Amino acid sequence: MKLSRRTMLAGLVATSPAAAIGAAMDYVIAPVAVADGIWMVAGADEPILTHNGGAIANIAILSTPAGTVLVDCGPSLRYGQALKAAAERLTGKPVIRVYITHVHPDHGMGIAAFDPAIVAALPGTIADIARDGRGFSDAMYRLLGDWMRGTEVVPPGISIASEREDFGGRTLRLLPLSGHSSADLAVLDEQTGLLIGGDLLFHNRAPSTPTADLTRWRESLSTLAALQHKGAIPGHGPFDLTGTEAIRQTRDWIDWLEGALGDAVRSGLDMVEAGQIAIPARFAVMAAARYEVQRSVSHLYPALEARFLPRIDGTAR
Amino acid sequence: MRRHIVMTILLAVAPVPASARAPYPDDPLQSPMWTAHATTIFGDDPVRFDARVKLSFPQIAENQRSFPVALDARGLEGVKRMVVLADLNPIPIAIDYRPLAAAPYVATRIKLDQRTPVRGAVQLANGQWLVSGGWVDAAGGGCSAPPLSRVRGDWADHLGEMRGEAWPTGEAGTARLRVTIRHPMDTGFVANIPTYNIEELSVKSASGETMADMEIWASVAEDPAITIMPHAAPGDALTVDARDSNGRDYIAHLLVARLSALPEAPTP
Numbered sequence: 001m002k003l004s005r006r007t008m009l010a011g012l013v014a015t016s017p018a019a020a021i022g023a024a025m026d027y028v029i030a031p032v033a034v035a036d037g038i039w040m041v042a043g044a045d046e047p048i049l050t051h052n053g054g055a056i057a058n059i060a061i062l063s064t065p066a067g068t069v070l071v072d073c074g075p076s077l078r079y080g081q082a083l084k085a086a087a088e089r090l091t092g093k094p095v096i097r098v099y100i101t102h103v104h105p106d107h108g109m110g111i112a113a114f115d116p117a118i119v120a121a122l123p124g125t126i127a128d129i130a131r132d133g134r135g136f137s138d139a140m141y142r143l144l145g146d147w148m149r150g151t152e153v154v155p156p157g158i159s160i161a162s163e164r165e166d167f168g169g170r171t172l173r174l175l176p177l178s179g180h181s182s183a184d185l186a187v188l189d190e191q192t193g194l195l196i197g198g199d200l201l202f203h204n205r206a207p208s209t210p211t212a213d214l215t216r217w218r219e220s221l222s223t224l225a226a227l228q229h230k231g232a233i234p235g236h237g238p239f240d241l242t243g244t245e246a247i248r249q250t251r252d253w254i255d256w257l258e259g260a261l262g263d264a265v266r267s268g269l270d271m272v273e274a275g276q277i278a279i280p281a282r283f284a285v286m287a288a289a290r291y292e293v294q295r296s297v298s299h300l301y302p303a304l305e306a307r308f309l310p311r312i313d314g315t316a317r
Numbered sequence: 318m319r320r321h322i323v324m325t326i327l328l329a330v331a332p333v334p335a336s337a338r339a340p341y342p343d344d345p346l347q348s349p350m351w352t353a354h355a356t357t358i359f360g361d362d363p364v365r366f367d368a369r370v371k372l373s374f375p376q377i378a379e380n381q382r383s384f385p386v387a388l389d390a391r392g393l394e395g396v397k398r399m400v401v402l403a404d405l406n407p408i409p410i411a412i413d414y415r416p417l418a419a420a421p422y423v424a425t426r427i428k429l430d431q432r433t434p435v436r437g438a439v440q441l442a443n444g445q446w447l448v449s450g451g452w453v454d455a456a457g458g459g460c461s462a463p464p465l466s467r468v469r470g471d472w473a474d475h476l477g478e479m480r481g482e483a484w485p486t487g488e489a490g491t492a493r494l495r496v497t498i499r500h501p502m503d504t505g506f507v508a509n510i511p512t513y514n515i516e517e518l519s520v521k522s523a524s525g526e527t528m529a530d531m532e533i534w535a536s537v538a539e540d541p542a543i544t545i546m547p548h549a550a551p552g553d554a555l556t557v558d559a560r561d562s563n564g565r566d567y568i569a570h571l572l573v574a575r576l577s578a579l580p581e582a583p584t585p
Contacts, residue, residue, distance in 0.1 A: 047377075142456055210379075268484045268493045270424035270544040271385035275375045291377060298379035305480065305497055305542065312496075312557070312569035313479035 065168030080113025101198030124183025179217025
């Protein structure tokens with residue numbers, strides 16, 4: 001019974017690290033002050049992995065006279081609960097509003113920890129969650145297992161229709177943009193001039209493109225660049241003190257990516273080879289670059305082939 | 318796990334008498350389906366695992382409906398057959414390719430129905446099979462989800478649209494040919510949609526010589542994209558001829574470009 005003994009051993013090996021992970025399954029919420037009354041909780045600059053529990057997106061905590069405001073709330077029920085507790089401890093005020101910047105699950109599945117009546121998102125994001133939320137949820141459970149326990153897909157209760165929201169004198173400007181997804185919310189704090197860019201902004205972390213429209217993304221970056229803002233909290237990567245570097249880097253990456261993948265199609269590379277193209281040295285500062293190039297090949301290559309490869313059926317010799 | 322063991326034992330014992338089965342080497346991937354697939358594909362031919370068979374794929378299966386795979390055996394002489402398969406797919410073989418007058422290279426995209434070993438197997442003129450591959454982690458359902466064109470409802474509007482181009486390569490007398498064909502590639506695992514897939518594709522020279530010939534299975538992704546390397550020179554005419562399981566023919570003509578592709582392909 002060589003086989004069954006090996007199977008039993010494999011079972012033992014598989015069980016012990018899982019138990020260790022189970023014991024350590026608590027999210028650490030570590031807010032860092034980035035402006036007067038605004039904190040950033042930094043996500044890991046990594047793919048969604050078991051060891052980071054999916055906590056890869058940046059979260060913003062704002063203290064207003066009316067209460068605590070959150071921009072994005074993480075990947076899971078457990079993250080949302082930990083975030084709510086940490087934010088309320090920090091500000092001494094209850095969370096009264098949670099904005100969801102866009103549909104992606106690393107930013108919004110923590111809604112499960114809040115009353116949907118205080119959660120606000122763009123109409124397009126609410127429609128995206130209604131259509132794709134279940135699929136994203138399945139993917140998160142598959143990747144993260146027990147981290148996701150109890151997390152349900154909850155639609156935001158408030159559809160954002162105004163350009164501003166006032167919280168007892170602290171006014172936030174709400175910018176309805178798109179390009180990283182079909183609806184991307186950016187938030188500008190008028191008191192400090194701090195911009196919260198959601199995933200329109202990546203900083204020292206390669207942008208991801210699963211639902212991207214690169215032309216609209218560029219337009220949105222131009223809109224952000226024209227704001228008279230100060231620092232910027234990107235969706236992923238460290239706080240951008242200048243407010244312009246994350247915009248520049250994100251635009252530089254998507255311009256390069258679209259050009260390079262178009263060149264790959266016109267050069268006759270298949271998708272595997274296109275995922276191996278050289279990444280320019282200036283992007284060495286960007287985490288997860290190769291990983292995101294290979295994901296982007298999957299997202300963008302078929303449309304580029306349809307654009308650049310000529311029709312050959314029915315052509316006379 | 319236990320079910321796999323039972324299955325392996327059944328497959329190993331039941332269908333083939335032990336005496337008739339070739340002694341396959343231990344599978345480095347420890348796949349529960351290794352012996353079954355080896356029996357079907359390799360029969361009594363000698364088999365060994367060999368790193369000169371290069372099977373490349375991305376580090377992440379971003380889309381289980383369409384996973385890029387490239388099988389490169391240009392480091393070997395006398396390759397007569399190349400098979401791309403995923404052990405745990407319900408339709409394990411994706412492509413069975415004969416590079417008759419072509420460098421032994423084939424790339425395409427396949428469906429993944431679950432986490433599975435993905436392999437390249439190459440048969441040499443002396444009958445020997447050389448195999449390599451690796452495990453690919455994937456979300457489930459690549460074979461049992463309806464094709465996107467079925468969901469959109471426009472598959473018939475674009476059926477048979479072919480795109481492609483051929484370029485000379487750094488190797489004299491060898492061209493790189495890429496062809497895409499719009500086709501739903503129905504696996505038969507979606508309710509009320511019977512199997513419907515491209516099942517044959519060949520490339521012929523101007524004189525009618527078959528340079529490349531492959532069987533294609535429904536585990537190849539929707540809208541198949543194929544890359545091969547026929548022995549053709551700049552300006553040579555090539556004919557791509559495919560047929561689907563309803564007997565529909567897909568024919569395209571193209572010329573190998575005069576200029577080689579830029580930038581250079583990366584060395585994997």
